[in-house]
Amino acid sequence: MGWCREEFELLGQQFEKRGKRTDEMLALMKELWAPGWTEFSGDFYTAPRMEMEPTPPPIPVYVGGLSDIALRRAARHDGWIGDLISTEQALERIATLRRLRSEKGLDMQGFEVITPLTDAFIPEHYARAEAGGITGIITMPWMFYGGPDATLEQKVDGMRRFRTDMALEG
Numbered sequence: 001m002g003w004c005r006e007e008f009e010l011l012g013q014q015f016e017k018r019g020k021r022t023d024e025m026l027a028l029m030k031e032l033w034a035p036g037w038t039e040f041s042g043d044f045y046t047a048p049r050m051e052m053e054p055t056p057p058p059i060p061v062y063v064g065g066l067s068d069i070a071l072r073r074a075a076r077h078d079g080w081i082g083d084l085i086s087t088e089q090a091l092e093r094i095a096t097l098r099r100l101r102s103e104k105g106l107d108m109q110g111f112e113v114i115t116p117l118t119d120a121f122i123p124e125h126y127a128r129a130e131a132g133g134i135t136g137i138i139t140m141p142w143m144f145y146g147g148p149d150a151t152l153e154q155k156v157d158g159m160r161r162f163r164t165d166m167a168l169e170g
Contacts, residue, residue: 001065019069020044026061026077033059062112066093075100081138082115087129090115094133114138123166 001022002008008015024042031038032047035055040047063074064081074080075097082090094113101108114136120126121144126137142150142158144165150158 001070017044019073023073029059029061060112062114068096071096072100075104075106078110079112079114079135082113084116084118086119087117087125087132087134090117090129090134091132098133108133112136126166 001018002015005015008018013021021044024044028040028042028045028047031040032050032052033056037049037051038047039049060078062079062081063070063077064083065071065074066083066085071080071093080093080097082093085093090113097111097113098108101111112135113133115134116138117125117129117134120129120137120139129137139162141162142155145158145161146154
């Protein structure tokens with residue numbers, strides 16, 4: 001989507017239409033990824049009659065953002081990627097996503113919710129997040145052990161320790 005007006009100006013694009021442009025881009029990608037011949041004509045993109053072969057396997061579309069419009073967009077697709085927020089804020093967003101998907105006749109089955117959390121430090125915190133519908137966490141586990149200046153070796157060790165300390169499978 002983008003947030004930086006200057007980037008759009010640099011590319012000669014209208015910042016105010018970035019949402020509509022993104023929605024059209026996502027529609028075009030889904031058309032191109034579908035089997036068989038397709039063509040597309042929109043306000044921002046056109047594609048002549050063509051066929052993409054081999055047809056790719058299903059490609060999930062995850063939408064990020066914290067705004068209401070970002071959540072509405074994510075609810076129409078395959079998942080939501082949040083930003084650095086508290087578990088409570090994430091659970092509120094999940095409730096909104098459930099409602100939005102339900103309004104469209106969609107459930108949460110297979111819908112991914114991935115976000116970094118500001119307040120998840122122990123296994124119980126991650127269990128609460130999972131029980132609330134968070135399917136993936138973005139984290140830098142070495143930060144718990146070595147801090148921001150950790151060496152590569154310390155980062156790898158931190159990831160191992162995090163897995164052990166959190167009793168994570170896999």
